[in-house]
Amino acid sequence: MEKDNRREFKIGQLKTLVILVAAIVAIGIGIFYFQEHYTVLMKSTTVCLECIGLG
């Protein structure tokens, strides 16, 4: 029982670490490879007519 509990706990810990690293890597890929932040910047600096119900 205790062994199972520890195993489950370690898996939970690993999941958190993997997601954290994956998120940081994804941000890096998005910025440095795809320049995705420019897409975001371009979209967000023009009035989004769809968002306000005019599109």
Add this chain to the structure above:
Amino acid sequence: MANIKSKFKRHDRNRNLFQFIFTLITNSYIVGFFKGRIYQGNSKFVCVPGLNCYSCPGAVGSCPIGSMQAVLGNRVDKVPFYVGGMVALYGIVGGRYTCGWLCPFGWLQDLLYKIKLPKGFRKFRKLKGEQYLEKLRYLILVVFVIILPLFLVDFTGLGSPYFCSWICPSGTLSGLFLMAANKPLRDIVGLLFAWKNFLLALTIIGSIIVYRPFCRYVCPLGAIYGLFNKVAIYHFEIDPTKCDNCQACQNVCKLSIKVFETPNSTACIRCKDCIAACPSGAIVEKFNLKLKEPAPLKI
């Protein structure tokens, strides 16, 4: 008892103040409200954690859900690495902490819920079919935020932000601020605007009667963050040596979560009302990778 009541009141006031300050920070382009225009500076490439429309005149950051649809509806790079990564980062660090403390639209609903109803009317903790309604936000996330912008494209290959266009009341509210000081925008209102205002009115009235209906049943961002609650670095733990199953946490929770059983439920917005109300201090906030070994189970 009086001590807990005053502690609870203080906690509520502090949370409101925190939400107000964060809303002010992320919407600090005050000039925009008077001139009827939006901020166009470089800080807008950063996605803010909460649902904060980038068409709000004050917004100095980008809405993650709007940005995600913009990338998915793009002609070429259709995988939202950057936006997805940002959302995952916010989620893995705080889970739904954003919903309870950092989201301006969540704060608005909190304020609306404080409005007292006239005699003869009552507020509801749960709606009929709550378990099905809770799933609606996942459906909205998959259909309106991912599938439609990705596949329903125009002749140039561009997809629209369908969640923003057809559903999001946060955008409608931002639009009202923008239109108030911008006559050319007022001149092009149509049927879609009427539909979105109907949804906004429904959300406002609903928020007075039910606690945070938009967050519970509609918000795709809350749906994503909720999935992180169980694995987030910031989480709740129950100290079994202190908890005496008095259920004070569940009674005070406006979302009726059995905190003593599921402290990291996907529905929990981390408002921390339960912590303030717990008479024995059994609910503990943790900010770690759970590096400590768990205590052996008592058999």
